[in-house]
Amino acid sequence: MSKEKQASQAILRPAIPKLSSDETPCAACEVRQFAVCGALTPDELESFGGGMATISLSAGAPLIDEGEDDTHIYSITSGSLKCFKLLPDGRRQVTGFLFPGDFLGLTKSDTYINSVEAITNVTLCRMSRKDLNKYADSISNLDRRLHEMASEALADVQDQILMLGRKTSEERVATFLLSLSRRAGERGGPTNPVEIPMSRDDIGDFLGLTTETVSRTFSRLRKRELIGQDKERKTEILDFETLREISEGF
Amino acid sequence: MSKEKQASQAILRPAIPKLSSDETPCAACEVRQFAVCGALTPDELESFGGGMATISLSAGAPLIDEGEDDTHIYSITSGSLKCFKLLPDGRRQVTGFLFPGDFLGLTKSDTYINSVEAITNVTLCRMSRKDLNKYADSISNLDRRLHEMASEALADVQDQILMLGRKTSEERVATFLLSLSRRAGERGGPTNPVEIPMSRDDIGDFLGLTTETVSRTFSRLRKRELIGQDKERKTEILDFETLREISEGF
DNA sequence: CGCGGCTTTGAGGAGCTTCAAAAGCGGTGG
DNA sequence: CCACCGCTTTTGAAGCTCCTCAAAGCCGCG
Numbered sequence: 001m002s003k004e005k006q007a008s009q010a011i012l013r014p015a016i017p018k019l020s021s022d023e024t025p026c027a028a029c030e031v032r033q034f035a036v037c038g039a040l041t042p043d044e045l046e047s048f049g050g051g052m053a054t055i056s057l058s059a060g061a062p063l064i065d066e067g068e069d070d071t072h073i074y075s076i077t078s079g080s081l082k083c084f085k086l087l088p089d090g091r092r093q094v095t096g097f098l099f100p101g102d103f104l105g106l107t108k109s110d111t112y113i114n115s116v117e118a119i120t121n122v123t124l125c126r127m128s129r130k131d132l133n134k135y136a137d138s139i140s141n142l143d144r145r146l147h148e149m150a151s152e153a154l155a156d157v158q159d160q161i162l163m164l165g166r167k168t169s170e171e172r173v174a175t176f177l178l179s180l181s182r183r184a185g186e187r188g189g190p191t192n193p194v195e196i197p198m199s200r201d202d203i204g205d206f207l208g209l210t211t212e213t214v215s216r217t218f219s220r221l222r223k224r225e226l227i228g229q230d231k232e233r234k235t236e237i238l239d240f241e242t243l244r245e246i247s248e249g250f
Numbered sequence: 251m252s253k254e255k256q257a258s259q260a261i262l263r264p265a266i267p268k269l270s271s272d273e274t275p276c277a278a279c280e281v282r283q284f285a286v287c288g289a290l291t292p293d294e295l296e297s298f299g300g301g302m303a304t305i306s307l308s309a310g311a312p313l314i315d316e317g318e319d320d321t322h323i324y325s326i327t328s329g330s331l332k333c334f335k336l337l338p339d340g341r342r343q344v345t346g347f348l349f350p351g352d353f354l355g356l357t358k359s360d361t362y363i364n365s366v367e368a369i370t371n372v373t374l375c376r377m378s379r380k381d382l383n384k385y386a387d388s389i390s391n392l393d394r395r396l397h398e399m400a401s402e403a404l405a406d407v408q409d410q411i412l413m414l415g416r417k418t419s420e421e422r423v424a425t426f427l428l429s430l431s432r433r434a435g436e437r438g439g440p441t442n443p444v445e446i447p448m449s450r451d452d453i454g455d456f457l458g459l460t461t462e463t464v465s466r467t468f469s470r471l472r473k474r475e476l477i478g479q480d481k482e483r484k485t486e487i488l489d490f491e492t493l494r495e496i497s498e499g500f
Numbered sequence: 501c502g503c504g505g506c507t508t509t510g511a512g513g514a515g516c517t518t519c520a521a522a523a524g525c526g527g528t529g530g
Numbered sequence: 531c532c533a534c535c536g537c538t539t540t541t542g543a544a545g546c547t548c549c550t551c552a553a554a555g556c557c558g559c560g
Contacts, residue, residue, distance in 0.1 A: 165458030208415030
């Protein structure tokens with residue numbers, strides 16, 4: 001679940017998703033326990049998996065363009081992606097990152113309200129909304145699980161709003177690092193050397209800062225020995241307590 | 251639905267909610283068509299209304315403190331409220347405003363994740379989560395309606411994130427005015443002289459700016475004759491088109 | 501080894517904030 | 531009815547954080 005070295009280059013390769021729709025090994029899925037599917041019994045899962053297609057994307061490949069018809073939902077099985085919105089002059093806001101076990105498609109409207117792009121190589125499961133609705137009728141837990149996830153997402157996003165509206169650059173970066181760490185833990189990975197698959201640019205556009213400010217802030221935290229800058233897009237948190245205090249605005 | 255002149259002073263009066271739980275005139279409710287309850291049949295509504303208590307709050311009165319046990323949900327029938335989060339040093343982020351027809355309680359966690367306070371005098375309907383769950387089981391549309399509303403809220407909040415992360419003060423204020431106008435229209439009110447019940451402070455804490463910057467920005471828009479500053483917390487939009495362009499970042 | 505990408509660091513500048521004070525507005529009481 | 535008081539809003543001046551522009555460093559890769 002964590003060998004994303006190819007992450008670095010983000011080359012824009014042709015984004016033709018390789019469909020291999022006849023193999024849906026849901027039962028053996030590594031992220032099932034964390035994903036939507038976690039609410040299903042083996043029987044339900046089997047029929048559910050029938051509607052699933054497996055897709056892989058290379059690092060940098062676009063998955064969704066904001067404004068496209070909202071036809072499918074996705075469950076991430078490996079790798080990471082970013083969701084973002086653009087302003088006409090090119091300013092970009094990364095609204096969130098997706099990791100294994102995450103669900104893409106909680107907000108249903110006519111068209112997608114975010115663009116989505118692979119950061120690393122990615123594999124995901126895809127299902128049409130039509131199929132999803134079919135299953136939602138017959139599988140009682142599914143609907144509730146989706147509602148639950150939407151509710152959680154809504155809570156998380158409030159913290160993001162607080163961060164963007166009121167936190168300093170240092171507080172934002174601290175918040176970001178701790179959040180990456182926590183999420184890695186939630187999906188069963190190590191919480192401490194934090195894997196950071198995304199570029200400084202992506203981080204900046206997520207935190208409402210520029211690349212340079214993000215970089216400077218990392219440097220400052222490093223000089224204060226709150227974090228250690230290991231190689232390979234891993235960052236070690238040296239002082240959780242202080243970082244947490246910073247992130248919470250003390 | 252719009253005589254909120256007492257709004258201005260925001261005096262902190264004792265916040266004891268006046269319960270009058272035996273009168274629940276849901277059938278005659280002015281906001282029903284816009285609110286959660288809009289999805290119910292008259293029969294369902296009648297039983298549903300049985301669990302409802304009517305509450306009124308004076309301007310400035312707190313309704314919820316972040317961190318309290320999340321025991322009740324609310325539906326606003328008149329007036330306006332603000333939801334906000336605080337940092338330890340007093341920095342405040344207003345995460346949203348609530349108007350008649352809006353629902354409070356889409357995010358279910360153990361404790362409330364926002365504080366909520368009346369801006370004007372307010373009346374609202376309250377129901378315990380326990381009762382809500384009871385009705386959710388027996389009224390099929392209710393669950394779906396809540397899910398729908400959560401999904402919409404999630405979409406709205408993405409625009410807020412884009413705004414906070416990437417827009418200039420002018421773009422934020424323009425976005426804010428247009429959003430107030432649109433929401434007033436959605437609940438059947440006039441879209442043009444925009445009613446602005448909240449203070450400059452509240453607006454600032456919503457837009458991630460200071461009072462002064464908000465005020466200066468209003469002044470600038472006024473000088474450019476994009477808005478007119480009428481009295482009584484009403485602002486007239488003189489040039490929708492340009493304001494929209496500004497708000498969308500052209 | 502050298503090229504292209506991302507990241508880091510530096511210097512100067514812009515936008516928003518902070519601090520301060522004046523103006524406006526509503527309510528109260530003489 | 532007008533003067534005064536408290537509060538909000540507006541306006542001004544100075545300062546700080548973050549941004550912009552620029553260049554050097556670093557790293558993987560051909």
